[in-house]
Amino acid sequence: MKRARFSLGYIVRRSLVHRRVRSLAALLALTVSAAVATTLLTLYVSLNRQLHQQFRAFGANILLTAPNGSTLPPETLATVRAIAGPESRIVPFAYAVAQTTTGAPIVVAGTDFTAARTMDSWWQVSRWPDAAATTTTVGSPVAAMVGTRAQNFLHSDDFSLTYNGRTLTLHTAATLHTGAAEDSRILISLAAFTAWTGQGASTLEVQASGSAAQVEALLHRLRAALPGVQVHAVRQLVESEGRIVDRTRSLMLSSLVLIALTVGICVLATLTASVLERRRDFAIMKALGSTQHQVALLFLLEAALLALAGAAAGYLLGSLCAFGIGAWNFHATIPPLWQAAPAVLLLNLMVALLAAGLPMRILRTMEPAMLLRGE
């Protein structure tokens, strides 16, 4: 006869299509569970990196200083950059105490404005000098960034300072406000500083991203590579960072477990109920002569199909969600985590098969006739 019409595939397809609402509800539940699991897993895995990235807002966490009064060897910057990697930010500083025309001492710092701008995001600067303005042309006044406190001690925007008998003419190109020591200083480009004082950078401020252990390892490497230079961590920053990152991670992990558990249990309960409800189908099939295995296979196959479709849709949706959260909250790209796909699939299959398998155990012991009578 037309045996082919009643192949397993046909029955599964008909069963899924015929009971559309229920199939859709189950699919929806499985999709949501997979999407939530994917989002949270992806976020959790990239969380460490994202959080450490946020702590860059605090600026340098490592300081390299030349011993008392001397300057760092010129190749130090390149050495540090090679060791710390391209992701770290490095800003050189040189300091001198100069005299204003009235004889008042004032701290002048030479730095790299472009580097300082990326690292010291809290600096409130009226107008960052563009790279062209910081290159010195001989004879013209040097563009200076003047701290808001230092400004009160200068009597005009154009002023001159004396260091070791050499006078430099400067022009206030911008004002700087930080609420800290920088407010009492005058900043000029390192090139102009060196041309004027004959001194190079004495301090390198380094911002290394990573956990406390990574920063510690970097400190050791820097110390080994640069003997004679004082290398130390800004302890104030490094210690708190580790604690806050750890706490946020624990918080995320507890949330992840809580949400996954809730969604998992709800989905399990929903699917179990919808299988249990089909005891009449089960009974009819058995009454028509199906074996226990055939029926079980049918139910499990249906569940597995739904789980697979749910996992695929959920993975896509979840990766998209994680990406959105990354862009919106961290202003960073959180790429899809491919390792999440098998994990989510496995999770979904487990929930679905458990949900299909549990009622089977109950139904197996019952006589088809009893089930059909509705007992």
Place this chain on the structure above:
Amino acid sequence: MFFRLLVESLVRQRRRKLLAATAILLGTATVTAMLAIGASVGDKLNQDLSSYGANILVTPKTDTLDVVVGGVSIRPATAGSYLREGDLTKLKGIFWRNNILNLSPELPLHVTLTQAQSSQAATVPALGLWFHHTLRYGTESYPMGAPAMHRWWRLQGEWPADSALDQAAIGSALAAQMHIAPGDTVMLNGEPVRITGSVSSGDATERTLLLPLALAQKITGQPDAVRRVDVQALTKPEDALARRNPDSLSPALHDRWYCSPYANSIAYQIQEALPNAQAEPIRRITQGEGTILQRISGLMWLVALAALLAASFAVAASMTTAILERKQEIGLMRALGASQFSVASLFFAETAFLSLLSGALGYLLGSLLAARVGREIFHSTIAFNPVLLPAALGLALLVSIAGGAPSVLRTLGMQPAAVLREDG
């Protein structure tokens, strides 16, 4: 009749109700917990962030310019103006007094330090500080001082007593250089002083002698004087209002600004309390803290939102199934002559009762969970948030009715006979 049906259905079909009830319970518990955590994570982290130390710096207004390089004052101001130590009590009288967590006044000076055995002498920078000072305001007293401000300082030995004029702590680098260990007695400007502890800090403090403020004032001959005060305040991250110039705000906005714990409004109030002082937020710390707080709270809110969505879907799916299971029942009631309206009311009343009950239990469970998470992670509990109760109940009600309604309405739209004939 209606109530009898309702009660009987709730009493007799307990197994069937259990699924929906469990789903609602777990859903509301998760959402309550996540919202409670999301709402309090800012406060909790703010306390963690206070380990960054001072976020407001108070200095005398008319001052000579600081000449400080690498944290060391090159030219300590001999003249110049001072703040008065006695005035600091006033800081506990400002509008946001409870947000002021710690004060640490400093008086820098230079002293001649003579090692007792070798008579090796050197002029070294010193700093007068509070160690465990008790600030009294009215009947209240508050512990204040430098060790709590600089939590990254590591002390070996003990801090000097604040009232002692013959005790001091020494920076670890200076101690190593001068061969001084805690317990030694040294000569300070010719007076014997016992070194009670050595401090490692990772910054310029390691090369400094730390004196009780009273001793520093005695040496400089400036009683009651302090050069700067580090203030640690619990602040709110800067937003659009905080970034505007306070002088340009309308009176109403100015009041709002004044009554918000922004770093700059607290600094403004400190300036009001101390007439000759200039108070400035330390932007590195306030901006950094703001970024961290915003990102982490933002993350937790998004996760709470994800939990909300996921729980809603899970509950809605459970309700759909729970109603579908009872199609026959609807068919039967309709066949016996019940109107569409009365059947729908019965089902919705059942759902409402169930969701309110499970929702309330879920709220309790969720609050307990949040409290537990708070204790485990932040070592301080997250209090019950009563605002979340109506939110949790409303949500449970809305989601379960929305989940069940399509199935109920669809079944009601069908002929009772067709419903009854339909196999499961």
